[in-house]
Every structure is written in C-alpha cells, then in structure tokens.
Amino acid sequence: MNQLHSSPSTPGVADITFSRLHNDSFLRACFRQASDHTPVWLMRQAGRYLPEYCATRAKAGSFMGLATHRDYATEVTLQPLERYPLDAAILFSDILTVPDAMGLGLSFALGEGPRFAHAVRDEAAVAKLAVPDMDKLRYVFDAVSSIRKALTQDGKGRVPLIGFSGSPWTLACYMVEGAGSDDYRLVKTMLYSRPDLMHRILAINADAVAAYLNAQIDAGAQAVMVFDSWGGVLADGAFQEFSLTYTARVLEQLKRVGPNGETIPRIVFTKGGGQWLQDMAELDCEVLGLDWTVNLTRARALVGGTDRRPGKALQGNIDPNVLFAQPAQIDREVTKVLDSFGAPYQGKGTGPTHIFNLGHGISQYTPPEHVAALVEAVHRHSRAMRAAA
Amino acid sequence: MNQLHSSPSTPGVADITFSRLHNDSFLRACFRQASDHTPVWLMRQAGRYLPEYCATRAKAGSFMGLATHRDYATEVTLQPLERYPLDAAILFSDILTVPDAMGLGLSFALGEGPRFAHAVRDEAAVAKLAVPDMDKLRYVFDAVSSIRKALTQDGKGRVPLIGFSGSPWTLACYMVEGAGSDDYRLVKTMLYSRPDLMHRILAINADAVAAYLNAQIDAGAQAVMVFDSWGGVLADGAFQEFSLTYTARVLEQLKRVGPNGETIPRIVFTKGGGQWLQDMAELDCEVLGLDWTVNLTRARALVGGTDRRPGKALQGNIDPNVLFAQPAQIDREVTKVLDSFGAPYQGKGTGPTHIFNLGHGISQYTPPEHVAALVEAVHRHSRAMRAAA
Numbered sequence: 001m002n003q004l005h006s007s008p009s010t011p012g013v014a015d016i017t018f019s020r021l022h023n024d025s026f027l028r029a030c031f032r033q034a035s036d037h038t039p040v041w042l043m044r045q046a047g048r049y050l051p052e053y054c055a056t057r058a059k060a061g062s063f064m065g066l067a068t069h070r071d072y073a074t075e076v077t078l079q080p081l082e083r084y085p086l087d088a089a090i091l092f093s094d095i096l097t098v099p100d101a102m103g104l105g106l107s108f109a110l111g112e113g114p115r116f117a118h119a120v121r122d123e124a125a126v127a128k129l130a131v132p133d134m135d136k137l138r139y140v141f142d143a144v145s146s147i148r149k150a151l152t153q154d155g156k157g158r159v160p161l162i163g164f165s166g167s168p169w170t171l172a173c174y175m176v177e178g179a180g181s182d183d184y185r186l187v188k189t190m191l192y193s194r195p196d197l198m199h200r201i202l203a204i205n206a207d208a209v210a211a212y213l214n215a216q217i218d219a220g221a222q223a224v225m226v227f228d229s230w231g232g233v234l235a236d237g238a239f240q241e242f243s244l245t246y247t248a249r250v251l252e253q254l255k256r257v258g259p260n261g262e263t264i265p266r267i268v269f270t271k272g273g274g275q276w277l278q279d280m281a282e283l284d285c286e287v288l289g290l291d292w293t294v295n296l297t298r299a300r301a302l303v304g305g306t307d308r309r310p311g312k313a314l315q316g317n318i319d320p321n322v323l324f325a326q327p328a329q330i331d332r333e334v335t336k337v338l339d340s341f342g343a344p345y346q347g348k349g350t351g352p353t354h355i356f357n358l359g360h361g362i363s364q365y366t367p368p369e370h371v372a373a374l375v376e377a378v379h380r381h382s383r384a385m386r387a388a389a
Numbered sequence: 390m391n392q393l394h395s396s397p398s399t400p401g402v403a404d405i406t407f408s409r410l411h412n413d414s415f416l417r418a419c420f421r422q423a424s425d426h427t428p429v430w431l432m433r434q435a436g437r438y439l440p441e442y443c444a445t446r447a448k449a450g451s452f453m454g455l456a457t458h459r460d461y462a463t464e465v466t467l468q469p470l471e472r473y474p475l476d477a478a479i480l481f482s483d484i485l486t487v488p489d490a491m492g493l494g495l496s497f498a499l500g501e502g503p504r505f506a507h508a509v510r511d512e513a514a515v516a517k518l519a520v521p522d523m524d525k526l527r528y529v530f531d532a533v534s535s536i537r538k539a540l541t542q543d544g545k546g547r548v549p550l551i552g553f554s555g556s557p558w559t560l561a562c563y564m565v566e567g568a569g570s571d572d573y574r575l576v577k578t579m580l581y582s583r584p585d586l587m588h589r590i591l592a593i594n595a596d597a598v599a600a601y602l603n604a605q606i607d608a609g610a611q612a613v614m615v616f617d618s619w620g621g622v623l624a625d626g627a628f629q630e631f632s633l634t635y636t637a638r639v640l641e642q643l644k645r646v647g648p649n650g651e652t653i654p655r656i657v658f659t660k661g662g663g664q665w666l667q668d669m670a671e672l673d674c675e676v677l678g679l680d681w682t683v684n685l686t687r688a689r690a691l692v693g694g695t696d697r698r699p700g701k702a703l704q705g706n707i708d709p710n711v712l713f714a715q716p717a718q719i720d721r722e723v724t725k726v727l728d729s730f731g732a733p734y735q736g737k738g739t740g741p742t743h744i745f746n747l748g749h750g751i752s753q754y755t756p757p758e759h760v761a762a763l764v765e766a767v768h769r770h771s772r773a774m775r776a777a778a
Contacts, residue, residue, distance in 0.1 A: 182571075183752060188710035192718055235681035235708040235748070237725065274664045275682055292624035293664055319624040321577035329581055336626065359624070363572060 022158025026088040030265035030286050032350040038382035039087035044361030045080040046092045052079050063108040073143035084375045095166030098208050099175050101132035119178030126197045131208040134215050141219040148220035163221030167228035168205035168246035206246040210253035217255050225267040232272015251284045290316035292359030296340040307351035315355040323366045327373035334377040411547025415477040419654035419675050421739040427771035428476035433750030434469040435481045441468050452497040462532035473764045484555030487597050488564050490521035508567030515586045520597040530608040537609035552610030556617035557594035557635035595635040599642035606644050614656035621661015640673045679705035681748030685729040696740035704744040712755045716762035723766040
C-alpha cells in the first residue's frame with residue numbers, strides 16, 4: 001500500500017504523514033514542509049524526446065491510441081522515472097480529453113497539433129454543450145489506477161502521481177478556435193462580442209474539469225494540477241473575469257481528501273501569469289506554477305509566505321531551452337534558479353518551499369542525457385544549499 | 390515648415406513648443422505634457438486590413454517591393470490618416486531591414502512571415518557580421534523624408550512622424566532562427582551555450598540600430614520607437630542581460646535633437662515585458678509601450694511619475710482583438726483602458742500622460758469601420774474625462 005493518511009484527530013496539512021511513500025519530497029514541498037532536497041519533475045516528462053516513448057507511440061499507432069490505452073499510458077508515464085530520479089510522476093494524457101468527451105471530436109494529425117472536428121463558434125453550438133458523462137473518460141481513470149498500482153509495485157518509482165486537466169479557459173480556446181492559434185482571434189471575438197456565450201462555455205468547462213479531477217483523485221491521483229496554458233494571452237481584467245474565476249470554480253468543487261484519507265494538494269499553473277500572482281494568491285490551492293519569465297525572489301516575497309505567514313509553494317521555472325546547452329551550463333542555470341528562490345525552509349512547521357520544474361513543457365528535441373544533468377544538478381545543489389544554511 | 394523647436398535659452402523638454410504642428414497631442418504626451426485629448430495611433434496602422442493598402446501592395450508586387458519604394462511607402466503610410474483622425478503617423482517599413490542590409494537576404498513568401506536566406510548560427514557567420522553601410526538603407530531614409538514632406542504639404546495629416554526599428558534582441562531572434570519561431574529554440578540554444586556569440590551579435594545589432602534610427606531622425610522622423618517584440622520570451626535575468634542592456638546601448642547613442650533643433654522622444658515597447666517595468670523605468674527614454682496584459686493603474690503607479698516626480702509616458706494597451714467586437718463594445722473596452730490609466734495630467738508642467746494604442750499590431754482581419762469607432766471613442770471619452778476633472 002502506498003497511501004498518505006491525514007491524522008484523524010487533526011486534519012491540518014502539517015499533520016499529514018508521508019511515511020509509506022519511498023520519496024515524499026514532492027508532497028512535502030506542496031504542503032510547504034521541509035524536505036532534504038528540492039523535489040523536481042518536468043512538465044511533459046513523458047514525451048517525444050524519449051526514444052522509448054516514440055517506440056510505444058509507434059506501437060499504439062497514434063497519440064490518442066496511446067492516451068486511451070491503459071497499458072500504454074502506464075508504460076509511457078513510467079518511462080522517465082526509469083531513466084531519472086524524478087520526484088513525481090504525472091499521468092500521461094492530453095489536456096483536451098474533456099472537450100473530446102463532450103463530443104467535439106479530438107484528433108492529432110501527425111506533426112500537427114490537436115484539432116476538433118466540431119468547433120464551438122455560435123449560440124447553437126454552445127447550447128449543445130454539457131458536462132460529459134465521466135464514463136466517457138473511464139480510460140483516463142483506468143490509467144490513473146494502473147499507474148498508481150505500478151508505482152506501488154515496481155519499487156523503482158515510489159513517487160507520488162499527479163493528475164491534471166486543462167483550465168476552463170484553456171479548454172475554451174481550443175473548443176472555439178478548433179485548433180491551436182497564434183492570435184486567439186475567434187475565441188477573443190466571442191469573449192468581447194458575446195461574453196454571455198463565453199461565460200456559459202466556461203461554467204460548463206469548470207464543472208466538467210472539477211468532475212474529471214475528482215474522478216482522477218478517486219482513481220488514485222495524489223495531487224492535481226490545472227494547466228492554464230493560455231491564461232497569459234488574456235488582457236488584464238479579462239484574465240480575472242474569464243480565466244481566474246473559473247479556475248476558482250474548479251478548485252471550490254474539488255475533493256480535499258482522497259479515497260484513503262490523504263489530503264490532495266492542488267497546483268495551478270498559468271503560463272504568462274506572472275503579473276497576476278497577487279490575484280492567484282487568493283486561489284484555494286497549495287501550489288502556483290510559474291513560467292521562466294517570473295523572478296522567483298519576487299514571487300516568493302509576494303506569495304510564498306513565511307514560517308509565520310501562510311503562502312503558496314512555488315513550482316518552476318527554468319527555461320526548457322536551457323536543456324539545449326551543455327551539462328556544465330545546465331548546472332549553472334539550475335543553480336541560478338535555485339538561488340533565485342533562495343534558502344529553502346528547513347523547520348518542522350510550514351514555510352516557503354520550491355518544487356523545481358521547467359517553465360513550460362520539455363521540447364521534443366531535448367537530448368535525454370541533458371535531462372539527467374538537470375535532475376542531478378537540482379538534487380545536488382539543493383542539498384548543498386540545505387547543508388550550508 | 391513643420392518642425393518643433395526647443396527654446397534656445399532653456400533646453401528642458403517642458404520648453405519645447407509645438408506650435409507649427411497642426412496636431413501636437415502625441416508629442417506633448419510623449420514629454421508628459423497636457424493635451425486636450427488622449428492621442429491615439431495604432432501599431433501597424435498602415436496594413437493589410439485596409440483595402441487601399443492591399444491595392445498599393447498589389448501594384449508594388451511584393452512586401453519588400455512596397456517597403457523599398459519611396460512613393461509606395463509614402464502612400465501607404467498616409468492611408469490610415471486619410472481614413473481616421475489619428476494623432477501620429479508611423480513610417481511604413483519592416484523591423485528586419487537592418488539585418489537585410491547586413492546581407493542576410495530578407496524575403497517574404499506570400500502568406501508566410503519573413504525569412505532570411507542566410508541565418509546566423511555559428512561562429513563563422515557571427516564573425517562576418519558588421520554594422521551595415523547606412524547607404525544600403527537609403528530607401529528607408531528617403532521614405533522618411535518623403536512622408537514628412539507629404540505630411541507638411543497635404544494639410545490633412547499634420548501629425549508627427551514616428552520612425553522605428555526592431556530591438557537588438559528581436560533582430561537577433563530572426564537572424565539566428567532564420568524566420569519566425571514558436572519556441573526560439575535555436576536562438577536560445579546559442580544564448581545558453583554560446584553567450585559570447587550572442588553578445589557579439591547583440592552589440593553589432595545595437596550599434597546598427599542606433600545608426601539606423603539616427604539616420605531616420607536626420608531624415609525627418611520626429612519620434613523613434615524600438616520594438617522589442619520578442620523580449621518577453623526571455624527568462625527573467627536573461628531579459629535584462631540580452632535584451633534590456635542592448636536597448637539601453639541603442640538609446641545612449643541616439644541623437645537627442647533633430648536637424649531643426651527639435652527634441653526627439655524615444656519609445657521602447659517590449660511585448661510581454663510587464664513584469665520588468667521597474668527595470669525599464671531606468672531606460673533613457675520618454676515613453677514605455679505596454680501590451681494588453683499590463684494593468685495601467687499599476688504601471689502608472691510604478692513608472693508613470695507624478696507632477697512632482699519624473700516618470701515615463703505610457704503607451705498602449707487595448708487588446709487588438711477588441712476590434713472584432715461591435716462598436717458599442719469597442720466603446721466600452723476603450724473606456725475601460727482610459728479609466729484604467731486614470732485622470733490625465735492637465736497642468737502646465739509635466740505629469741503622467743497616456744498615449745492610446747493597441748497592445749500589439751492590428752490584425753489583418755480587422756473591419757476598417759471598427760477602427761473608426763475606436764479612434765472616435767478614444768477622442769470622445771478622453772475629452773470627457775478632462776472636462777469632468
């Protein structure tokens with residue numbers, strides 16, 4: 001068994017025990033508790049930069065063939081953990097599974113991004129939208145259970161499993177545009193000209209995402225993350241109204257406790273959201289993800305709290321392109337990011353904590369041996385920082 | 390004659406007189422002086438959304454055919470001023486003329502972005518780079534003189550002319566990538582793995598951009614703007630080292646005074662730079678351009694100064710996608726942006742001023758009549774704000 005338990009008498013997060021996890025550094029950091037090194041995982045760590053991933057994808061035939069197949073999804077989720085001493089696993093899936101389950105017809109043409117057969121562009125299309133039957137997403141929950149079981153059994157990957165979803169706004173971008181976009185013209189045209197329709201889509205998305213993440217928690221996810229990948233394309237004011245409000249609506253519906261009584265930390269990542277950290281500090285979540293444009297010293301001062309004042313754990317934020325430099329240079333850039341966050345909390349209560357990550361997903365062109373250098377540098381330098389304190 | 394004169398006895402900007410310009414609101418706002426309305430112009434206001442632009446481009450045969458032909462460049466620069474009561478003209482040109490003059494071979498395939506025949510990706514290519522002979526950019530300076538003459542003569546467009554260039558970093562992005570990019574992998578690989586080469590490119594670019602803008606000033610540009618279109622893709626720290634430093638190097642070489650003794654205001658626009666406003670406040674320039682993610686109330690408080698404290702004029706920042714909504718909605722969004730900046734300075738010295746603009750270039754799909762609605766709304770509401778104060 002590989003579960004976390006709250007103390008039954010005192011439900012505060014500081015009382016959670018992580019003793020049954022081989023490596024609990026990630027969950028401890030989520031709850032702003034000390035750990036002996038800065039935990040690290042990488043957005044999109046199971047992906048095309050790994051030859052073994054490409055081999056599994058070839059067997060599966062397509063991206064959705066991979067994502068919808070329990071055993072393949074389990075296999076690729078575990079692949080990066082075989083190579084690197086990462087401190088968390090993240091479900092292999094796509095952020096667009098929810099609108100696909102709404103009937104919009106998701107596909108991935110080779111070498112292109114996602115595409116929906118039925119974009120949502122008018123009142124009639126919006127009227128047809130509804131929170132999908134979660135049975136249509138059973139393949140995701142089956143994968144979560146399978147991965148969790150594998151993490152418990154194989155003895156190599158005794159790290160927590162993160163579930164995730166796209167944010168309501170990010171899903172809406174794809175649903176209205178029908179594909180990726182570089183100007184968000186269609187979705188913003190709706191936002192500015194028919195805000196009523198946009199709010200309707202976002203409300204449905206928020207309720208769907210909440211149901212989806214709750215089902216992942218039931219299936220065994222030990223943390224959940226909301227990817228607001230496109231929140232940063234919104235204007236100031238529009239971000240708060242059309243993205244943040246609906247992320248908050250997701251969070252307020254989430255289960256706080258998993259099937260075995262363990263408290264589930266919640267991470268919110270808004271790419272391009274660095275200017276809105278103080279708004280995001282109000283969210284009912286434990287961790288804020290940051291992209292590489294954010295100064296970690298300032299972010300910690302703004303929202304990281306202290307040992308006497310509550311705050312968010314911070315996750316991020318090295319530029320994924322650093323991984324194209326040589327190991328010595330990767331080491332130097334890792335050190336800069338760790339030093340920018342500063343001295344990690346080492347007390348017995350709660351204080352400012354850092355979860356190392358990229359500022360966005362890893363590039364498919366990344367040399368796998370450079371990832372090893374990054375993970376090693378994070379562990380080594382973050383241990384040295386603790387020893388020096 | 391249509392020139393600005395400094396008072397010979399007191400060279401401070403507050404003493405500049407604008408009496409020979411029909412409409413001096415833009416220049417007054419650049420120098421943080423009061424005007425009777427908030428001046429407005431639009432990034433890429435001469436462009437594909439105008440049918441008359443498309444007609445001229447068809448005559449010219451290609452984008453570079455248009456940009457390198459003095460009379461065509463003059464014609465399209467003036468087109469938006471014929472339609473709308475804009476408060477400034479901006480030279481029609483491209484940000485990549487300087488690297489083209491360095492011999493990199495710029496072209497624009499139809500329906501695609503810019504492309505260089507000779508990308509700069511290794512030490513040998515960097516070694517060949519040099520500040521180009523400004524004679525190769527004569528077509529730009531000829532266009533500036535021609536536009537300035539036309540603005541003086543035709544009586545319709547008595548507004549100042551803005552010259553411009555891409556920033557050293559933005560030029561470097563295109564020079565190394567060889568084209569647009571969505572991940573900046575090649576240019577960032579060089580930045581992280583060969584910072585010496587990147588600094589060499591940026592130093593040459595900065596000196597070239599300074600010479601280029603100085604020649605535009607000599608030819609008649611009454612303000613100059615540096616477009617750091619891709620500064621916002623850099624990591625915190627890297628932005629300061631690889632973009633801001635070289636924008637500062639441009640600014641320190643710029644002529645402060647034009648050929649007729651007029652002081653030349655300098656505008657710096659970093660798309661995605663909202664988190665670095667306090668760094669940019671240190672730049673030796675008069676105006677900071679802001680994209681739509683920036684909260685104008687906060688930007689004004691941080692860098693706008695007061696009537697007793699110096700600061701920057703602020704330019705921006707409505708989302709260009711607002712122009713896809715209907716006129717009543719455009720009016721509402723314009724009001725939000727003006728109100729976010731707040732009460733404009735109305736005294737006789739200097740204080741916080743706002744130049745209305747988009748947060749980025751206008752979309753080619755914009756309905757031209759919506760631009761009329763936006764300009765009208767800016768003028769009407771900004772006059773009402775002054776009357777109400």
